[in-house]
Amino acid sequence: MIESPYLKQLMNKAAENVKTIVLPESEDNRILDAAHYIAEAKTANLVILGQKEVVADYYRAKGWTLDGIEVINPETSDKLQSYADMFYELRKDKGITKEDALKQMHNYNYFGTMMVKTGDADGMVSGANHSTADTVRPALQIIKSAKKGRAVSSCVLEVVNGKPFIFSDCAIVINPTAEELADIAVDSAQSAMNFGLTPKVAMLSYSTKGSGKGEGVDKVVEAVRLANEQLKLPEYKNFDIKIDGELQVDAALDAVVAAKKAPGSEVAGKANVLIFPDIEAGNIAYKLVQRLAGAEAYGPILQGLNAPINDLSRGALVEDIVGMIAITAIQAARK
Numbered sequence: 001m002i003e004s005p006y007l008k009q010l011m012n013k014a015a016e017n018v019k020t021i022v023l024p025e026s027e028d029n030r031i032l033d034a035a036h037y038i039a040e041a042k043t044a045n046l047v048i049l050g051q052k053e054v055v056a057d058y059y060r061a062k063g064w065t066l067d068g069i070e071v072i073n074p075e076t077s078d079k080l081q082s083y084a085d086m087f088y089e090l091r092k093d094k095g096i097t098k099e100d101a102l103k104q105m106h107n108y109n110y111f112g113t114m115m116v117k118t119g120d121a122d123g124m125v126s127g128a129n130h131s132t133a134d135t136v137r138p139a140l141q142i143i144k145s146a147k148k149g150r151a152v153s154s155c156v157l158e159v160v161n162g163k164p165f166i167f168s169d170c171a172i173v174i175n176p177t178a179e180e181l182a183d184i185a186v187d188s189a190q191s192a193m194n195f196g197l198t199p200k201v202a203m204l205s206y207s208t209k210g211s212g213k214g215e216g217v218d219k220v221v222e223a224v225r226l227a228n229e230q231l232k233l234p235e236y237k238n239f240d241i242k243i244d245g246e247l248q249v250d251a252a253l254d255a256v257v258a259a260k261k262a263p264g265s266e267v268a269g270k271a272n273v274l275i276f277p278d279i280e281a282g283n284i285a286y287k288l289v290q291r292l293a294g295a296e297a298y299g300p301i302l303q304g305l306n307a308p309i310n311d312l313s314r315g316a317l318v319e320d321i322v323g324m325i326a327i328t329a330i331q332a333a334r335k
């Protein structure tokens with residue numbers, strides 16, 4: 001069933017360090033199918049939130065076993081109250097009551113996120129049936145940014161003719177400031193390294209090295225400066241990350257165009273990480289490449305959180321979900 005060589009590679013990488021990933025959406029057969037392929041390949045251990053009999057019936061009908069899969073019903077779980085108590089402690093300064101906290105734990109995305117918070121799971125994948133906001137909000141409230149004050153963002157791992165690229169931010173930070181765009185570039189470079197890439201990060205615009213003018217160009221130019229400043233910090237000393245811009249996408253990807261428009265750039269013509277000036281450009285671009293070029297698209301993958309929680313596109317296919325579970329396990333192993 002799993003055909004993509006790149007996806008098999010991701011699954012093998014995840015299997016090197018088996019992690020436990022929670023899947024809150026047992027009502028969706030795509031989730032149950034993906035869980036089977038992951039468990040069968042021993043890519044990760046899984047916790048599915050839902051009713052055990054319903055999941056077991058589905059698997060029995062398919063001729064599959066539940067080996068490597070635990071089914072937990074949050075409604076009857078003895079963890080429900082302790083998760084609610086912990087959530088109350090985390091959020092009481094925001095005005096939440098104990099009753100509200102318990103009510104929230106009946107929402108499986110909140111229950112699953114508390115599993116990750118407490119270490120009962122290493123990561124979570126949701127969003128096949130929920131909006132990005134509903135999947136991501138519990139993560140932002142409970143798991144929080146790894147670095148205080150730094151925006152959590154996202155990237156998509158897009159595989160075009162077998163070649164992987166990182167696209168960012170396609171899903172979270174709607175209209176980033178220059179500072180946020182710089183953070184997105186640096187965090188995307190780290191995501192690229194998680195997937196074995198040596199990051200060459202292009203900060204995209206409608207202008208290449210001053211060819212066009214406008215506020216948007218100024219923002220990207222400033223973001224390039226700030227991102228390169230960050231790379232001087234000791235924590236990035238041992239990494240081979242190159243960030244350049246502002247670049248048009250043809251100059252970023254095509255060596256011939258790059259030689260004309262951005263000669264001497266260490267990124268132009270060789271970019272494998274594409275940073276878009278805002279979420280509109282990023283979201284449209286990744287879906288265009290997926291639909292028109294037939295690329296595999298895994299994501300949005302959240303970056304900058306304390307523990308991996310990832311969102312699915314509601315149009316995700318079973319293979320996409322398998323990929324996201326493997327990616328989440330790889331992120332958990334890197335933590």
Ligand SMILES: CC(C)(COP(=O)(O)OP(=O)(O)OC[C@H]1O[C@@H](n2cnc3c(N)ncnc32)[C@H](O)[C@@H]1OP(=O)(O)O)[C@@H](O)C(=O)NCCC(=O)NCCS
Pocket residue numbers: 094132133134136137140141145150151152153170171172173174283300
């Ligand atoms: C990510 C997103 C859902 C957060 O918005 P929201 O749910 O309204 O969040 P709120 O503003 O209520 O913030 C909730 C908490 O998350 C924090 N937060 C919000 N965005 C954050 C970010 N990017 N990084 C870190 N923390 C963030 C807030 O500070 C707040 O924390 P607090 O409650 O502890 O004070 C919002 O940015 C969004 O809708 N983005 C676009 C999603 C989308 O439609 N994507 C396209 C489809 S893939």
